[in-house]
Amino acid sequence: MPYLDHAATTPLDPRVLEEMMPYLTKHFGNASSVHTRGRRARHAVESARERVAACIGASSGEIVFTSGGTEADNLALFGVAHATGLPVVTSSAEHEAVLRAAERLREDGHRVAIVAPEPSGAPSAARILEAVGEGEAFVSVMHANNEVGTVSPVRSIATRCRDAGGLVHTDAVQSAGALDLNVDELAVDLLSISAHKIYGPKGAGALYVRSGTPFDPHLVGGAQERRRRGGTENVAAVVGLARALELAVEERDARNAHLSMLRDRLIGGLKRMLDNALRFNTPLEPSESIPHIVSVSFPPTDRGPVDGEMLLLNMDMAGVAVSAGSACTSGAIEPSHVLLAMGLDRPTAAATIRFSMGKDTRIEEIDEAAATLFRTYARVSA
Numbered sequence: 543m544p545y546l547d548h549a550a551t552t553p554l555d556p557r558v559l560e561e562m563m564p565y566l567t568k569h570f571g572n573a574s575s576v577h578t579r580g581r582r583a584r585h586a587v588e589s590a591r592e593r594v595a596a597c598i599g600a601s602s603g604e605i606v607f608t609s610g611g612t613e614a615d616n617l618a619l620f621g622v623a624h625a626t627g628l629p630v631v632t633s634s635a636e637h638e639a640v641l642r643a644a645e646r647l648r649e650d651g652h653r654v655a656i657v658a659p660e661p662s663g664a665p666s667a668a669r670i671l672e673a674v675g676e677g678e679a680f681v682s683v684m685h686a687n688n689e690v691g692t693v694s695p696v697r698s699i700a701t702r703c704r705d706a707g708g709l710v711h712t713d714a715v716q717s718a719g720a721l722d723l724n725v726d727e728l729a730v731d732l733l734s735i736s737a738h739k740i741y742g743p744k745g746a747g748a749l750y751v752r753s754g755t756p757f758d759p760h761l762v763g764g765a766q767e768r769r770r771r772g773g774t775e776n777v778a779a780v781v782g783l784a785r786a787l788e789l790a791v792e793e794r795d796a797r798n799a800h801l802s803m804l805r806d807r808l809i810g811g812l813k814r815m816l817d818n819a820l821r822f823n824t825p826l827e828p829s830e831s832i833p834h835i836v837s838v839s840f841p842p843t844d845r846g847p848v849d850g851e852m853l854l855l856n857m858d859m860a861g862v863a864v865s866a867g868s869a870c871t872s873g874a875i876e877p878s879h880v881l882l883a884m885g886l887d888r889p890t891a892a893a894t895i896r897f898s899m900g901k902d903t904r905i906e907e908i909d910e911a912a913a914t915l916f917r918t919y920a921r922v923s924a
């Protein structure tokens with residue numbers, strides 16, 4: 543039963559669960575309490591903060607724990623836009639957590655520019671910088687796209703924006719584990735990560751906020767996270783995030799080698815069986831994308847549009863878990879905003895399958911998935 547939806551979520555690594563367990567059971571203290579149980583919880587939270595910081599080349603005071611990637615993205619956009627009033631520049635291929643936050647800011651009177659990506663799915667540095675113009679701006683560009691896997695030129699965008707006095711956020715939720723997240727190398731001021739995409743628990747994430755970045759809290763009512771995010775800390779979850787991120791960094795080369803092999807195998811199989819019927823949304827040049835995502839779409843045939851929902855349901859009935867574009871949009875009939883922004887027409891975008899492999903995916907599962915898509919397509923398009 544191949545599970546090829548790791549971009550939606552990953553299973554919890556037993557090594558992560560093991561480290562979380564004591565904080566879900568006997569070490570239940572509130573990290574703000576001054577007694578021994580509280581201090582134990584505080585120690586766990588602060589050590590998790592140091593471990594997360596070390597993985598991305600930050601210092602611990604720059605890490606704000608959140609309930610996941612969505613909250614980290616929202617916090618970045620609202621936090622900086624409200625504190626600075628800077629115009630916001632982002633791309634229409636961003637995750638909804640950035641895009642909707644930008645639209646909310648626009649409704650509230652902020653200046654917001656949303657730039658179309660290139661056909662590859664990544665925004666071009668030139669177009670982002672053109673939207674920034676001469677002045678200072680707050681730019682948010684994702685590190686790697688969650689639907690098609692394309693890697694954005696974050697560093698070149700960030701260095702030029704920051705030279706002009708601006709601030710830069712990147713959503714690294716999908717690139718965590720696959721790419722180096724050193725914040726100085728990326729030259730960013732803010733960076734979002736989420737634990738459940740890297741074999742950690744759901745409902746845990748972090749926002750890196752470079753020291754000195756003007757920032758307004760979004761959740762108020764508690765002094766936690768240096769007043770940048772109120773609320774009793776989820777001790778087990780942040781411990782899980784730290785362990786998951788450490789493992790992702792330690793095992794990155796081995797995981798990437800395995801995932802690249804699977805990706806080549808999948809692309810080869812799909813080309814052999816379905817080459818005339820499909821288009822690859824993921825760039826085929828390996829350096830342009832993260833290795834675990836392969837997205838394909840089926841343009842209409844002489845018999846009309848291909849029913850994407852039927853493809854997905856039939857794949858599921860055959861035991862292959864994949865998604866249509868992104869998990870956040872599957873279930874809805876609307877084609878993915880990312881694929882539309884890349885220039886796909888609606889019927890083609892609506893007939894999309896995203897395969898996303900994991901560190902434990904086996905080669906036989908890839909072969910089974912490709913063969914299942916071949917059979918499913920033959921049935922659905924007949």
Ligand code: PLP
Nearest residue numbers: 610611612637639688715716736
């Ligand atoms: N950003 C990207 C690129 C994502 O892929 C996701 C999840 O799909 C998110 C943000 C949201 O993260 P979370 O599920 O932790 O809220």
